[in-house]
Amino acid sequence: MLRLNDIYKSYDGNAVYSGFSLEIREGVTTGILGPSGCGKTTLLNMLGGVLKPDRGEINGIDGKTFSYIFQEPRLLPWKTVRQNIEFVLEKYYAKDSRDRIAEICDSYLQLVDLQDFADYYPSQLSGGMSQRVSVARAFAVPSDIILMDEPFGGIDISLKRNIMEKFLKICENDRRTIVHVTHDIDEAIAMSDDVFVLSKSPVKVVFEKKDVKKENIAALKDAVIGSL
Amino acid sequence: MKSSTKNIIVVASVAVLLILWEAAALCIGSENIMPGPWATLVATIKLFGQKDFVFVVLSTVFRGIVSFVIAVVLGVAFGIVAGLHEGFGAFMKPWVVVMRSTPVVAFVLLALIWFSKSTAIFIGVLTMFPIIFTNIVTGIRNVDAKLIEMALFYKVRRRSVIRNVYVPSIAPFMFSGISSAVGIGWRAIIVGEVLSQPRYGIGGSLQLAQMQMNVDVLIAWTIIAVLLGAFFEKIIRLIENVTVKRHI
Numbered sequence: 310m311l312r313l314n315d316i317y318k319s320y321d322g323n324a325v326y327s328g329f330s331l332e333i334r335e336g337v338t339t340g341i342l343g344p345s346g347c348g349k350t351t352l353l354n355m356l357g358g359v360l361k362p363d364r365g366e367i368n369g370i371d372g373k374t375f376s377y378i379f380q381e382p383r384l385l386p387w388k389t390v391r392q393n394i395e396f397v398l399e400k401y402y403a404k405d406s407r408d409r410i411a412e413i414c415d416s417y418l419q420l421v422d423l424q425d426f427a428d429y430y431p432s433q434l435s436g437g438m439s440q441r442v443s444v445a446r447a448f449a450v451p452s453d454i455i456l457m458d459e460p461f462g463g464i465d466i467s468l469k470r471n472i473m474e475k476f477l478k479i480c481e482n483d484r485r486t487i488v489h490v491t492h493d494i495d496e497a498i499a500m501s502d503d504v505f506v507l508s509k510s511p512v513k514v515v516f517e518k519k520d521v522k523k524e525n526i527a528a529l530k531d532a533v534i535g536s537l
Numbered sequence: 538m539k540s541s542t543k544n545i546i547v548v549a550s551v552a553v554l555l556i557l558w559e560a561a562a563l564c565i566g567s568e569n570i571m572p573g574p575w576a577t578l579v580a581t582i583k584l585f586g587q588k589d590f591v592f593v594v595l596s597t598v599f600r601g602i603v604s605f606v607i608a609v610v611l612g613v614a615f616g617i618v619a620g621l622h623e624g625f626g627a628f629m630k631p632w633v634v635v636m637r638s639t640p641v642v643a644f645v646l647l648a649l650i651w652f653s654k655s656t657a658i659f660i661g662v663l664t665m666f667p668i669i670f671t672n673i674v675t676g677i678r679n680v681d682a683k684l685i686e687m688a689l690f691y692k693v694r695r696r697s698v699i700r701n702v703y704v705p706s707i708a709p710f711m712f713s714g715i716s717s718a719v720g721i722g723w724r725a726i727i728v729g730e731v732l733s734q735p736r737y738g739i740g741g742s743l744q745l746a747q748m749q750m751n752v753d754v755l756i757a758w759t760i761i762a763v764l765l766g767a768f769f770e771k772i773i774r775l776i777e778n779v780t781v782k783r784h785i
Contacts, residue, residue: 357690375690383687387705396701397691450691 310335311356311454311486316365318351325351326362327511333503334519335369338480338487340501342494342533347509349490353377353456356488370454376447378460382439384431390418391427394446401451417445421475437468441475448479457489461496473500494533498526506536572753580753581760589737596737597657598765600726604661608718612666613711616673626674636667641725645732657729657738665722672714676707705781712777719773723766739765 311333318326325348333339333356343349354360355367357375376397384393394414402410418424421441431439440460447455461469477500480487491497497504498521506516516536518529555574562573572580584590619626644663648656680703688698730740739762746755 359690375692377687377690379683379687381683383683385684385701385705388701396688396697397693399697400692400694456690 311369311488312367313352313355314366314368316355316362316367318348318355318360318362324511326365329365329512329514331505331514333486333488335486336484337502338489338500339503339505340497340521341488341490341505341507342492342497342537343490343507343512344509344537345492347507348512349492349507350458352507352512353458353488353490356454357456373453374451376450376452376455378440378443378447378455378457380459380462382431382436382443384439384442386431389428389430390423390434390442391415393431393442394418394449397446397450413449414445417449417479418442420448420479421445421472435468437464437472440464441472444472444476444479448483448485452485454486454488457487457491459491459493460489462491462493469496476500494530498530498533504529504533506533568753569750570752572756576753577756577760580751581757584754584757584761592737593739593742594761594765596735597726597730597739597762600657600730600738601661601723601769604658604722604726605665605719607658608662608665608669608722609715611662612669612714612718613673615666616670617677619670620674620677629670633667633670636663641728642732645729648729649733653733654735656733657726657735657740660729661722661726664725665718668718668721669711669714672710672717673707676710677703679710680706708781709777712773712781716770716773716777719769720766723762723769727762 313329313331313333316326316329317324331352341349341352351360355362356370357377358370384390385396388396391411391414394417395410398410398413414427415424418427421444423438423441423445426434426438431442434442444460447457461472464472473496489497489500501521503519504517504521505514507513508515516533518524518532521529559573559575562568562571562576565571568576615629619629641660641664645656645660648659652659684702684706685698688702693701727738727740727743730738731744732740734741734744739758743755743758743762746752746758
């Protein structure tokens with residue numbers, strides 16, 4: 310379990326988090342919904358250890374490794390798809406493991422249907438394909454936790470569905486702790502096991518539901534909308 | 538435009554230049570004041586036969602290379618620090634403004650008093666350094682912060698981030714700076730030689746030809762200087778094409 314205990318975080322004197330607590334189950338996908346600018350990205354950054362809370366504790370992240378899927382693919386434009394994945398994988402494997410790294414790249418590119426594009430440069434890919442590369446990159450890293458910050462926000466609806474399906478397919482065979490921040494209710498419900506709805510400044514949990522997939526989706530959606 | 542069409546235009550442009558030059562020479566009617574293209578070509582070929590030709594050219598090239606290496610090392614080192622630390626960038630700004638806006642001749646005259654024989658090298662460094670420095674600073678400030686953040690989130694090793702993110706981001710700016718610096722620096726070095734009169738040097742030979750009213754020799758040395766300058770720029774471009782991958 311990842312536990313945020315009594316977290317305080319301010320920016321320029323404005324309290325974003327003030328006594329905030331949350332428990333995130335491991336091995337499942339947790340969707341965190343909330344209005345834009347409520348501090349969802351700050352939460353991910355604190356979980357990933359790149360931002361320290363002013364006060365409070367985050368338990369369960371020590372020694373854990375992280376992957377990220379950002380809103381934009383964030384691929385190095387001068388590297389091929391394969392090299393982009395290798396770039397984040399290098400530190401996990403010895404220098405003489407090039408074949409192993411290539412094998413991992415190929416297997417995850419296959420899962421997002423991009424095995425034929427391994428030697429392409431990002432400029433040669435569409436936005437949706439680039440985002441699929443960033444999904445493959447996140448899963449290729451042997452991480453314990455995957456943090457996703459509005460990963461499908463900038464993609465049109467048909468591509469979004471396609472990427473989400475690929476994502477869920479990978480999750481079925483490769484269970485990891487995934488924290489998925491979004492302001493899209495349908496996306497959160499479709500992809501998550503647990504859902505939390507946050508309110509704005511200071512951030513509070515205003516709604517939570519475990520094992521979302523067992524719920525009546527229409528009723529759940531109404532409840533989420535009602536809580537926002 | 539097709540490259541073959543471009544080549545035809547370039548050849549036509551050179552032909553027009555030569556025709557105008559010949560016409561001007563015919564109008565003036567004195568080879569001592571304005572030799573035509575043919576007389577200049579003969580003078581240029583004769584230069585190759587002179588016993589100290591190689592020393593003259595190599596001396597200037599040597600000064601060019603020494604000042605280039607010093608300017609690149611200093612420009613890149615100071616540029617990286619200034620690009621990463623805003624305070625150092627602000628500190629360097631007045632120095633760079635002074636170097637960029639002071640006329641080369643003013644520096645040459647001062648350098649003649651301070652350095653005498655090394656004047657040309659000093660001038661070369663002084664003209665090339667600010668261009669390389671400024672481009673490196675711009676390159677560093679243009680590194681995509683989101684890519685750096687991605688590498689930070691994935692905890693990629695620092696050395697790998699420098700090699701795979703910073704260097705490829707800065708390289709196009711660095712080569713653009715080096716390319717401009719070589720063109721400007723090469724001309725400045727020759728100006729430095731004209732005034733400092735080293736024993737061997739293209740600038741010194743230009744000055745001697747001017748004093749002896751050998752206009753054909755003066756233009757011949759100028760042509761050699763232009764060709765060498767173009768040759769160095771071409772080398773820089775070749776290195777850039779091999780090292781900088783353009784897939785953006």
